[in-house]
Amino acid sequence: MILEVAPLTIIPGREAEFEAAFAEASALISAMPGYLGHQLQVCMEQGNHYLLLVQWQRLEDHTEGFRTSPQYQQWKTLLHRFYHPFPSVLHYQGVMAQAPGQPLLYPGREQAS
Secondary structure, eight states, X not given: OEXXXXXXXXXXXXXXXXXXXXXXXXXXXXXXXXXXXXXXXXXXXXXXXXXXXXXXXXXXXXXXXXXXXXHHHHHHHHHGXXXXXXXXXXXXXXXXXXXXXXXXXOOOOOOOO
């Protein structure tokens, strides 16, 4: 599993409009092959700062599948007008995890394909 992480800074005063557009855009990304889920979180201290987390099966599902699709063009139309500055997107792979009452999971690094 690959985790796409995008810190988003939204133009102040446009947060509600952004969230409405994001709700519409969510249907686009969730229908893509390799998509596993996503979260949009808002910063408690700075209300125009968001964190987008998207889980993909493989890196290429995002970089080649979604980013080259017609759905991404729609995503851009819906959302890119709200960003200032434009976000840097990074991808992460699991190293270790633990939940309350559960043992530490240490699968090692997954091979990104």
